[in-house]
Amino acid sequence: MEPLQSLRGMVDLLPAVTATWQRIEASAREHFRRAGINEIRTPLLEVTELFARGIGEATDVVGKEMYTFLDRGERSCTLRPEGTASVVRAAIQHGLLSQGPQRLWYGGPMFRYERPQAGRQRQFHQIGVELLGVADAESDAEAIAIAWDLLADLELGGLELELNSLGTLDDRARYRAELVAWLEAHREQLDADSQQRITTNPLRVLDSKHPDTQAVLAGAPSLHDALSPESHERFAQVRRGLEALAIPFRLNPRLVRGLDYYGHTAFEITSNQLGAQATVCGGGRYDGLVQQLGGPATPAVGWALGMERLVLLLSQAAAKGAELSQSAAPDLYVISRGEAGAQQALLLCRLARQAGLIAERDASGAAFAKQFKRADRSGAPWAAVLGEEEAAEGVAKLKDLRGEQAERRLPPGEVVALVKQSLAACGRQP
RNA sequence: GCGGGCGUCGCCAAGUGGUUAAGGCAGCGGCUUGUGGCGCCGCUAUUCGGGGGUUCGAGUCCCCUCGCUCGCCCCA
Incomplete structure (x- = not known):
């Protein structure tokens, strides 16, 4: 008999590591409790359209990474590739938004059909926070602070907060036109991938990892300059909020998130110890999503952190000295x-x-x-x-x-x- | 989807074409027929992810395939 194996990218978490997972989960729970954020649990399986509409048809996640199949009733179902769309759907479905702002957190497995590599699996786990119904810039800072403090408590070194503003839809549309024109003019100097993306997703060309392309891009128009005065001011307010909290950040005008629903504030917390998949936590503001999914116009901000990447960091820290917690010796x-x-x-x-x-x-x-x-x-x-x-x-x-x-x-x-x-x-x- | 690296016992790991596949850890049995931590002895891979091929001879070379891994893409 051939022994059976787990599916590619689907990983068993053995007793040797579950203690680390529990530590992260316990720490997160405690932070959420103190911040008045309540847990929500949504199904792993949703109607495909939820993600297509929520995340964006043109994104890679929707375009080529979803686990989608027809159920026995011929409905197109998809294993959730991220948490936000489901949470928003649930909030709309149960009328939560008419009861005032909702402060929610969720955790659990997500599924993306990608080639596994360090810090990336097909079934992976996220813990995320969604603050629904809050429009002020200070809420952006609050959301970031919660993530930052949670990570700080885990005693991880080498973390950096990167911050950008994507402005409004109008800002981006204007910038996009400007950028495409510029990219077309410099097409010959770009790598093949980037040339491709001029038409598919021009903003993403900005954080190309190709060194030559990056050099050329130094002269490209900046999204920052295309922001309206209002967007500018809002971004400044978020930054002042973080400064007031003494949370250090680095402005990264090239930071563009891959999910369509983000606007205004976008941020990532990255580690210099993770290899290629360096983002531990990513998020931002998504004021248009609730309405796009059929709910009342509701501003919102949120983030998600990747458990596997955190565990990786924690294991590295443990390997350097501190013992990883073991199962208790019997009495x-x-x-x-x-x-x-x-x-x-x-x-x-x-x-x-x-x-x-x-x-x-x-x-x-x-x-x-x-x-x-x-x-x-x-x-x-x-x-x-x-x-x-x-x-x-x-x-x-x-x-x-x-x-x-x-x-x-x-x-x-x-x-x-x-x-x-x-x-x-x-x-x-x- | 595209590149690079790797694949020898549960784990770590020698082996670089010559005929019996080191060693360590763990496990099991014994020295010790009911007493551990040390020590000693013995056992545990007809087989090197799988399949073809080259050769008198292959774990060692070639091809295919599967898996793992790192990177690209993308993202948490």
Whole structure:
């Protein structure tokens, strides 16, 4: 039989890393709780049209990266490639927006059919925040601050906040025309990809990674100069907001987000330690999206962070020194022999667990020497032995694995009490 | 979709055409028929991702294929 494998780009998270995931999730939850942001959970599967309309038909995500299929009712369904469209759909569907501004967060798997590489999988995980119904520039700063503080708490170094304003739709339309004209005039000096994008997505030419193209682009018209005075002022206000919070940022006039719904504020938090996929968190303002999805005109700002990339950073940090959290050593390791012994061992474990202890039972039936070896390796301070003799007498032999105390034969209840007491004595709270 | 690198036991890993595929960790058994941490002994890949080919002979060379990985594109 050929062993089966997971699908390409679909990754198992083994116990060795789940602790890191939980740490990030717990930290995020706490930050959201303090910020008055509530969790929303939406389905993984949505009608394809939601993403086509929300993200934009012309984007790469919609054009070539979606997991789309027909269900048994011949409806076109898509595994969500991002979270915002679903959250907005849910808010509209349940009338949340008529109850005032909504501060929401979500987390979970997203799906994009791409070639996997470092920090990029086909099923990947995001945690995101959406502030719906807030128009002020300070809300942009607040959203960014929440992401920034959350990441700071994880003690990650080498992070940088990049900031730009995409202006309004009008601003961009005007700029786009100007840029296309300029790009056409310099077409010969651009790399093939960029030439292609003059027609498909001219703004994206700006952050081409091609060095020659970048050099040519130095003379290109800047989006910044094309912003209307109002857009300019709004951007300045966001920056003043961040400055007031002492959050450092770098202006990046080339920062263009790949999803159509962004306007005005756009930002990314990047790491210099991640390789090619350096963006840990990305987001911005999307004032037009709610209406575009059939809801009431509602300004909004939000972001999403990539769990895999965070985990990558955290693992690197751990490799450099600090130990990654491991599963806890048991308080009591129970070894046994024979059916009666195994039963008593199970009973003892259950009693211990009911009392709040971490109890592990050796189920190998191996020689006692082996079981003691495993007891030792488990890191448990105590081992309980249940052989034929103990089982017959209704006691367990309790052995101190780390100290000098003599073995004692005790009924199960007293074993649990004694272990608990010893933990309390050395300051550990079971 | 397009490039580059890689693929030897659960994990790490030697091997660079010559005939029995090192070693370490983990695992299992024993020295120790009911007591661990040390030590010692033994066992664990008819096989080198898979399939073809070259050769007297291939893990080692060639082709195809699958997988992993890094990068491009794009994004979290």
